[in-house]
Each structure stands twice: as C-alpha cells, then as structure tokens.
Amino acid sequence: MYVTPRPVLADDPLFAVRMAFMSVIGIIVIQITHPAIPPLIAALPVGLMAGSRKAFSPARAIGAPIAFIAAIWLMTALVALTRDVPVLMLALVFCVYFLAFYITRRTGSPFGMLILVAASLMSIMGMKERAALFYFRDGFIEGSLVALVAVPVLYYLLPAASNQVHVDEPEPAWGHHGKGSLIRAVVMMLLSFWLHAILPASDMLLAVAAVFVLVFPTREQVFSEARERVIATAYGAGLSMVILTILTFSSHFEVLIGLVFLAGLFLADRMIHGRYEAMVYQFALTTTLALVMSALSTQSPGYAAFTRIVLVFGGAVAAAFLVALLDAIFLGPEQPDNPAALG
Known part of the structure; x- marks a missing residue:
C-alpha cells in the first residue's frame, strides 16, 4: 500500500493555503483556456500536489506530472493501435492491470497506481469513442502541465518551514503477490466493463474512485479504503452542493473563486x-472540484453527486467484496512469497 502520512503543521504551516491556491489556479486556467474536460483541469493538479509535504522536492513536483503524462501517452497509443481488434486490446489491458497490481503489491510503490489509473481510464475511453480517447489524453496532459508549472511557483511563494523533504512509507503486501494480483486484475476487468456500460464519457473521471479501492493489498485495507471513499464522497458532494447553491444567488466568477x-x-x-486519514480529505477536495466544474459545464449538481455516490457504492464496494471472496476461496493465509527472506 502507498501510505501518505498526515502533514505536520510545524513542518509546513502554509500547506492548507498552498492547497487552496492550487484549487483556485485550476478554476482560473479553465476560465482562460476553456478546455474540453474542465473537471480534469480543476481536480488533477490538486491531486498531484496533495502528496507534497514539508520542503519542496523537485523529484516529486516535476517527476510526478511527467511520469503521469508518459503513462497516459503510452496507454493512449496502446489502446488506439489495438482498439480495432477488441480481443487483442482487452488482452493487453489485462496484462497491464496485472503488472500494475503486481508492482504495487510487491513493492508498495505508487508507480503501480499510476499505471493502473492510466490503463483503466484510457481503456474504458477506448471502448467508447476514438475521439473521446484523445480528448481525455489531452485533458490529463493539460492538468499535469498545470501542476508542473504551479507547484514550484506556489512553493516559492509559500515555502514550507522544514528543510526536510517528505519521504513516503510504502507498505508491500505480505504475500500472494502473483495470485493476488491476478485476482485483482480479473475484478478490474469486470469493473472496467461495468464503468463502460454505466458512465458517459463526460463522467469518466469518476472512475478513479473505484479504481483506487482495488489497489490496496490486503482484504482489510480494501474495505477500509472503500469506507474512506464513501466518507470522502459525502464530504465532496456536500461541499459542492453548498457552493452551487450559493452560486444560484450570486453567480459572479469572483464568488466562485472565493468559495473554491x-x-x-x-x-x-x-x-x-x-x-x-489525510487521504480522505484529499479525495474529498478533488471530488468537490470535479463535481462543481461538472455541474457548471454539462451536468446538474444533483445528477453529478448522485452518479459519484452510486459509483462508489455500486462499483468500488462490490469490487471490494468480490476481491475478498476470491481471496478467501483461492488464497491461503498471507505469507511472504519467499519465507527464507525473513531470515
């Protein structure tokens, strides 16, 4: 599992202010550039920045957006080249799912999560429309570029108090790396078909909520993550409704900026x-931004919030139960794949 420790106020007293300004920057960029998929520009930079703690880290601030752009480009090319042969495309996507789960379970590295998100979103879009595939690719790239520019600037203007760079604490799964990854890849394929069937292209960003639940290595962590996603969704839906309700009385752009x-x-x-956990509120913030921009661009706020909640309950929780059931049937007690390594 990829653990994001709670920020410490003494190390980074301006953390909340920096995050708030990043939320506003996304909205301003949308107003200036009029992108095809506004929720991506609003939510993605916040998600990429939220993992930054303590002192500025060039590797994290620059490396994360670039790595995400590379993953999106590669998955878009893979899907675009094979979508006319659906069996081949699905076989390759399944292999990518397995690889992503295996990397995450064996090492705890966030790189597996990045691969999984890119693969799932682009493969689902590839099953829908070829043009939508490239729209989403460009939207992810635009959001990553916003983060690539804005994060260093915000750290320069609002620096952390600590000179120590934040270090994550990856936790690999105890055992069953191969079989556990295979089970999750199978469930991820089923979940991808379900998301393809129920979600229009404009709502595909919501699929991230369900995808992340399956990344976590043990049954207990899967259910804990599902519960936290539900709580985060409730926070995000509630805040977005408050913002949108206030905007019905005063729809000025300045009011939107202030509320965000x-x-x-x-x-x-x-x-x-x-x-x-800090991740609950991080996800709630990206949910709020995505719902507000979806509602202001193409959807009613009630529909957007309802879709998000149905996705979490109907997709992520059902997938978590299925993973737990298959683990119980096909896997024994969790043990290290190489017991001798414990020494």
Whole structure:
C-alpha cells in the first residue's frame, strides 16, 4: 500500500493555503483556456500536489506530472493501435492491470497506481469513442502541465518551514503477490466493463474512485479504503452542493473563486487536523472540484453527486467484496512469497 502520512503543521504551516491556491489556479486556467474536460483541469493538479509535504522536492513536483503524462501517452497509443481488434486490446489491458497490481503489491510503490489509473481510464475511453480517447489524453496532459508549472511557483511563494523533504512509507503486501494480483486484475476487468456500460464519457473521471479501492493489498485495507471513499464522497458532494447553491444567488466568477478557495482551505486543514486519514480529505477536495466544474459545464449538481455516490457504492464496494471472496476461496493465509527472506 502507498501510505501518505498526515502533514505536520510545524513542518509546513502554509500547506492548507498552498492547497487552496492550487484549487483556485485550476478554476482560473479553465476560465482562460476553456478546455474540453474542465473537471480534469480543476481536480488533477490538486491531486498531484496533495502528496507534497514539508520542503519542496523537485523529484516529486516535476517527476510526478511527467511520469503521469508518459503513462497516459503510452496507454493512449496502446489502446488506439489495438482498439480495432477488441480481443487483442482487452488482452493487453489485462496484462497491464496485472503488472500494475503486481508492482504495487510487491513493492508498495505508487508507480503501480499510476499505471493502473492510466490503463483503466484510457481503456474504458477506448471502448467508447476514438475521439473521446484523445480528448481525455489531452485533458490529463493539460492538468499535469498545470501542476508542473504551479507547484514550484506556489512553493516559492509559500515555502514550507522544514528543510526536510517528505519521504513516503510504502507498505508491500505480505504475500500472494502473483495470485493476488491476478485476482485483482480479473475484478478490474469486470469493473472496467461495468464503468463502460454505466458512465458517459463526460463522467469518466469518476472512475478513479473505484479504481483506487482495488489497489490496496490486503482484504482489510480494501474495505477500509472503500469506507474512506464513501466518507470522502459525502464530504465532496456536500461541499459542492453548498457552493452551487450559493452560486444560484450570486453567480459572479469572483464568488466562485472565493468559495473554491475556502473549500480548499477547509479540506486541506482537515488533512492536518481531521479525525480521518489525510487521504480522505484529499479525495474529498478533488471530488468537490470535479463535481462543481461538472455541474457548471454539462451536468446538474444533483445528477453529478448522485452518479459519484452510486459509483462508489455500486462499483468500488462490490469490487471490494468480490476481491475478498476470491481471496478467501483461492488464497491461503498471507505469507511472504519467499519465507527464507525473513531470515
């Protein structure tokens, strides 16, 4: 599992302010550039920046967006070249799913998560429309470029107090790396078909909520992550409804900017002081931004929130139960793949 420790206020007292400004930057970029998929520009830079803690890390601030762009490009090329031969495309996507789960379970590295998100989203879009595939590719790249520029600037203007660079704490799965990854790849394929069937292209960003649940290595962590996604969804849907309700009385762009800044400030502060894990509030913030921009561009706020909640309950939770059932049937007690390595 990829663990993101809770930020410490003394190390980074301006963390919440930096996150709030990043939320606002995404909205301003949307207003200036009028992208095809506004929710991506609003939510993706916040998600990429939220893992930054303590002192500025060039490897994280620059490497993460570039790695995500590379993964999206590669998966788009793979799907575009094979989508006219569906059996081949699905076989290759399944292999990528297995590889992503295996990397995550064996090493705990976030790189496996990145591969999984890119593969799932681009393969689902590839099953829909060829043009939509490239729209989403460009949207992900645009959002990553916003983060690539904005994160260093915000760190320069709002630096951390600590000179120590944040180090993540990856936790690999205890055992069953191969069989466990195979089970999750099978369930991920089923989930991909379900998302393809129920979600229009404009809502495909919502699929990330379900995908992340299956990344975590043990049954207990799968159910814990599903529960946290539900809580985060409730926070995000509630805040987005508050913002959109206020905008019905005053729809000025300045009001939208102010409300988004306050939402970002509140949820980023909860990442430090909240009762739940920091990831819950991080996901709630990206949910809020995605729902607000979806509602303002193509959807009603009620439909957007309802779709997100149905996705989490109907997709992620069902997938988590299926993973747990298959683990119980086909896997024994968790043990290291190489017991001798414990020494």
